[in-house]
Amino acid sequence: MDIRQKKEEILQKSKILVMPSYIESFGISCVEAMSFGNAVICNNIGGLKEIVENGVNGELVNIGEIDELSNKILKLMNNQHLINMYAENNIGRSKEFTEERMIKEIYDVYRNI
Template sequence: AGDGYMKPYLQAIAPNDERILFLGEVDEQRKIKLYQESKVFVLPSLGGESFGVVLLESFASGTPVVASRVGGIPEIVDNGVNGLLVRPGDARELASAIKLLLDDEELWIRLSYNARKKAEEKYSIRNIGRMYEETYTEAVEKNSAQN
């Protein structure tokens, strides 16, 4: 799902297989449904990821993640707890991690539960709001102390 500069390339290299769909841009309701229907969310980034909101969306849906160990991803995904982290660019390790989650129902259940739990406990709107409020309060206090 989604559009981007890589879409034509991905379409060109994708095998002609009815299981591979390029949905283009989807609305929020469809996106939520896609997360919920997915067994695994895969983010095989090679670099440049600071804070992947898509990871939190996946977690909120109870969908475990397989992602590259780059940028800020390891700060969100706890390897073996709510997802699996792999070396960037290592296609074999990526495929093995995806296969492991698809084959091991017990592991999938545990990671799914922990993903949802982390989304609720750490990244709920209430907690994010509190973090913003604390940051703004700290900035105001520092500014007042300097003047």
């Protein structure tokens, strides 16, 4: 089994991705987890705050707020309905970040410079 297959196996088995990054320009690992129906908890920074809408498809946490992070983890662990809602929303949301769309958006930025 190669590394990609192992990653996909883990993402298929998991239900929640916790990503407390302090620096994140985009968050491809977040989008990958979302595409497998994982609920996400991440810091409210960089591209993550554009991918995750708090209370709609995941939970955003302020940087350095350890108690807030642990409370949100427990909130999801104790609420299967919320996990299911985020999972459903994330499968659809992840489809907005196709390779083709991202290339087009980058091209458009450079074209307009």
